Amino acid sequence: MFTISHYSSRICPKTPLHFFTSSHTSRCMEERLVAIVGTTGVGKSQLGVELSKALNGEVINADSMQVYQELDIITNKITETEREGVPHxxxxFLLPHQEYKVTEFEIDAIRIISDVNRRNRLPIVVGGTNYYIQSLLWRDSLVKSPPTAKNVQDTPSSSPPSSSTEGDELDVDAPTLYERLKEVDPVMANRWHPSDRRKIRRSLETYLQTGKRHSEIIKEQHEQEAKASKLRFKTCIFWLYANPTQLNPRLDTRIDKMIQTGLFDEIQSLRSQVDKGSVRMPGTEDEKYQRGIWQAIDVRV
Structure with a gap:
C-alpha cells in the first residue's frame, strides 16, 4: 500500500482540490504539474502511468540515470510494455560518455512542461533524483554565485579555476582536497565521501571564488525558501512511502529479476565497449567513476 502526502500550506481557492499551490493565492500559477517522488521500489513509475491514463498526462523522467540509452536493466527503466502507450x-537520449547537469535538466523539463500544458495535457514528473525534482519545482533552488564568480553549480569540475593560485590548491589528489575542505568547511566535508573528488572540489571552488563556505550559501538559501514559497507551477506532489518490512522483499525480488534478465551481461557489454575504446568515460582519471552513469555502475570488475 502507498502512503501519499503533499507539500503545500494552503489550497488556492480558484483551483480544484487536487491541485496545491503556494501559500499566496495571488501567485497561483497557470501551468499545472504533478510530481511523484519517493524512495526506490515504491511504485513511482507505475503510478505515473496510471495517473497519465486517468488524467490525460505525459510522464517526464527525473531519474538522472534513466536519461542514458540502452542501459535499461542497470537503470531499471520502465519497459515499453509497462508504459502502456504513455509518452515518456x-x-x-544520452550516450554513456555524456554528462547531464541539473541545470540542463531544469531547462529541458521546464520547456517540456510548458509544451505539454499548451497541448492541454497534464505533465507528470516521475523520479528518484531529489535535486532534479527540487531544481524544477522551486525557483532559485540551485546555489548561486556572485556576479564576479562563475556559477559553481553549472561549472564542470574540469573547468580551469579563476586564478593560478586556485589552480595550485585544486589540482591535487582527493585526500589532499578533502583535508583542505575539512579545514575551511567541515559541514560540507562531512557531507561528501572522502573519495568524491568532483564534489569536494566544487565545494572548495565555491569557497575560493565567493569567499563564503558552500554550507553557508546552502543554509542561507534554505532560510530564504522557508520565508516564502517559490513554486514554479500549480503543483500537486505525491510522496510515496512503503513500510520497510514490505519494501525490502520487493527490492530483493527486483534485483533477482534484473539478474535473471541480463544485468551482468549488460555490465559486461559496457565494460567491453570501454576496453575497445568505443565508449569513453568522462572526467580525469581519478574522477571517472564520479560522473554520469558511472557514479552508479562500477565496470572495473
Missing part, C-alpha cells in the same frame, strides 16, 4: 520524456 527525457529518457533514453
Amino acid at each position: 520524456h527525457l529518457m533514453d
